[in-house]
Amino acid sequence: MRAALLGYVIFAVIILGGWELIARLDLVDPDLLPPFSQVCAILWQFMHDPRFTADLGVTAGEVGVAFLIAAPLAVSSGFLLGERLLLAQTFNPVVHFILAVPQSIFLPVFILAFGIGFLEKVLFGITHAYFVILVNSFAAVRSIPHPLIAVARVFGATPAQIYTRIYLPAMLPLVLTGLRIGMVLCIIGVLLAEMYASRSGIGRRIFGWGESAQIPELLAGIMLVSILTIAVNETMRLAELHVGRFYRRTSIA
């Protein structure tokens, strides 16, 4: 754990220090690669610009709403497919078919159907997150060790207790993995929709800076989104590791 942390720090120092050095020594055109410190300064300004934070808020809102709708829907439909094998046999091929198609190609269809705006972004985020969460929660149900259910029954567990005491904790690690990947995909979906066509949001900003070659602003935006996404991902991964800590070294035997 501490070694990994040290690894992150060394990695960051090399990349960011190297970047700063290359820019300062004029090894590349400063219009193409402004120094790291300058990008940081711009990022600092952004954080104090209410119009910028409002855009950030729009994106966060779209991602949040999309995820809050997708997550419970996807977990429960994955659970249903896991419990009803007839349903799974019917719908699993469809799910895997959809998973194989790059969803970004449907964006124009979404725009035609729902217009450009909050609804379209949220729906695009939902479709990005839904299927991967579903597949993971399906796998989670299928992975529940059957003998543990027999144990619970022998000791008098009611059906409700079997769900809360066996299913839930046994499913949790895989479901959390699905939620984490779903969250990342949800962010990708919303940003993609914003960059393609939008009036607000951080994706729109970044795309605009790219088009007008405002490189320091562009890099600052990219950096901010990266930091936020990494933070979300790592937080969810820590939860996942915490819950899954019993499973790495042991089976039920």
Place this chain on the structure above:
Amino acid sequence: MPIIEVTSLAKDFRTGGAVVHALADVSFLVEEGRFVTLVGPSGCGKSTLLQILAGLISATRGEVRIAGEPIRAPMPDKIGMVFQDPTLLPWKTALANVEFPLDLRGIDRATRRKRCSELLKLVGLGEFADNYPHELSGGMRQRVAIARGLAPDPRLMLMDEPFAALDEQTRTRMGHDLLEIWEKTRKTVFFITHSLTEAIYLSETVLVMSARPGRILDTIPIEFPRPRELDLIGTERFGRIRNRIWHLIADTPK
């Protein structure tokens, strides 16, 4: 009144189109407080029989009564069970695993803590209450499972080849310790194994089962005095009994 009464029990499984006869016409009685072992070759339907006794699956024909009551579903107040694998909940500590049956029944924390700590001491794991299953050895996990089976204070303990997955030394030690526990608690134990030595060493009565379709070939009383020591296994009398059971199983035409 016998605690287990099995009368003309049969179980068929349907796999695809074919019907497999797992058990054919099994009848026997077990008196309360006894240590009875059912021994038979692998795949003879021993585990199937135990699952029927536990109320986990239903019989095709015949009847099972536990303490006079026909069994149709698990009887958690009367029956405790130890499975072939420890089947502990990986996300619970050893103590919490022992508490699990009491927890299901809504018994308050302090009461179950106290009772289950004592049970962990009984199986020799007093020091390991806060360890998770993955931190325990295979033998220790099975000890936790035995304590869990005893937790609801059942009248009958069903044990499904509980030591089969352990190495020989651990297995012998566990059998010896199980006898000590049994002498202290005097629960009825119905034990299943394919090891003749284990069956004879542990029990007062050995039921010998045939290969599939399983039926009882003979009931053999084992009259060695208790407490029994491991040296018993090497004696000539022990060997004679083992040979007798071995021939019963081997000489029975399929």
